[in-house]
Amino acid sequence: MILEVRPEKNKNIDWLAEQTKQLLSDQKKSWPLLNKNYENLSLVQTRTFEFDGFEVDVQFNPERIKSSNADVSKEAINGRQCFLCLQNLPDEQNGLATNNFLILCNPYPIFPEHFTIARRNHEPQSIENSFEELLDFSHELGKHYTLFYNGPRCGASAPDHLHFQAAAKNIMPLERQFDGIINKYSTAVFSNGNTEIHLIEDGLRSFISFESRNKRELLSTFFVFLNAMKKAFPLEDEPMMNITASFEHGIWRVFVFPRNVHRPKQFFSKEENQLLISPAAVDLCGLIITPRKEDFEKITRGDIIDIFKQITITKEHFEFLRKKLGEAFTF
Numbered sequence: 389m390i391l392e393v394r395p396e397k398n399k400n401i402d403w404l405a406e407q408t409k410q411l412l413s414d415q416k417k418s419w420p421l422l423n424k425n426y427e428n429l430s431l432v433q434t435r436t437f438e439f440d441g442f443e444v445d446v447q448f449n450p451e452r453i454k455s456s457n458a459d460v461s462k463e464a465i466n467g468r469q470c471f472l473c474l475q476n477l478p479d480e481q482n483g484l485a486t487n488n489f490l491i492l493c494n495p496y497p498i499f500p501e502h503f504t505i506a507r508r509n510h511e512p513q514s515i516e517n518s519f520e521e522l523l524d525f526s527h528e529l530g531k532h533y534t535l536f537y538n539g540p541r542c543g544a545s546a547p548d549h550l551h552f553q554a555a556a557k558n559i560m561p562l563e564r565q566f567d568g569i570i571n572k573y574s575t576a577v578f579s580n581g582n583t584e585i586h587l588i589e590d591g592l593r594s595f596i597s598f599e600s601r602n603k604r605e606l607l608s609t610f611f612v613f614l615n616a617m618k619k620a621f622p623l624e625d626e627p628m629m630n631i632t633a634s635f636e637h638g639i640w641r642v643f644v645f646p647r648n649v650h651r652p653k654q655f656f657s658k659e660e661n662q663l664l665i666s667p668a669a670v671d672l673c674g675l676i677i678t679p680r681k682e683d684f685e686k687i688t689r690g691d692i693i694d695i696f697k698q699i700t701i702t703k704e705h706f707e708f709l710r711k712k713l714g715e716a717f718t719f
């Protein structure tokens with residue numbers, strides 16, 4: 389059953405966050421598969437790897453095999469029923485409907501609270517067409533949740549149907565470690581009192597942080613960045629990137645991870661160095677998901693460094709973005 393919600397009629401900004409929390413609590417009672425998968429989540433094993441000033445967790449989560457192994461080729465997508473379209477949702481699935489989106493519980497969670505927020509219409513994954521809505525949801529759900537977006541060619545398992553995900557706030561290691569990382573590893577490319585943009589290279593990842601108390605400014609600076617990305621990666625589809633967005637104390641915080649490839653060579657290897665890891669926003673935020681026990685047990689710190697080097701953009705591309713952003717913004 390889909391419940392229509394009109395949060396704009398409610399003065400309390402946290403209203404939708406509370407409704408979303410309630411949805412999960414209700415679904416645990418009404419949907420046995422979902423409830424079982426949440427119970428199993430408390431049993432997942434985690435390994436922690438130390439880096440200079442931060443940590444990366446590896447989670448063994450067998451329920452994620454379908455997602456990690458998803459065939460997202462055009463043929464496969466065209467040949468299947470879209471699992472985010474309303475008419476194809478499981479009978480047990482309930483949801484909250486805003487004007488343009490459905491908030492749905494993810495029945496195969498990685499986090500203690502995990503949602504998919506899908507456009508009501510079937511239309512392709514596109515950050516250009518949805519970045520403002522990503523910011524709006526991160527604001528409205530910000531009391532409890534962090535939003536994330538995976539590009540159509542780097543992690544979205546439904547590249548043909550626009551969607552975000554939401555995770556319990558501060559569950560991804562990078563969210564908790566960011567203050568230390570920004571002090572140690574960042575250079576500012578823009579700062580005007582309302583908005584700050586930093587480029588960060590922490591030895592494992594290169595990414596960009598946007599922090600702003602002004603949505604209009606955040607939108608315009610992001611679109612300057614998106615145009616620089618399109619120049620650096622002139623593709624037919626949008627440049628590959630994973631994004632997270634959160635909101636706290638009146639400030640949006642957006643991390644953008646530009647990508648070089650979708651899956652590392654270890655994913656495709658037929659040899660014993662095979663690792664079935666298909667990184668997306670969550671992995672880049674320091675929570676690597678391994679659906680197979682053997683990968684969870686054998687992965688090393690060196691593998692993590694090697695995989696991140698392959699999937700994130702090169703030094704040259706990062707310097708190109710730095711130059712373009714530097715030209716666009718002056719202090």
Ligand SMILES: [Zn+2]
Nearest residue numbers: 470473510549
């Ligand atoms: Zn669809």
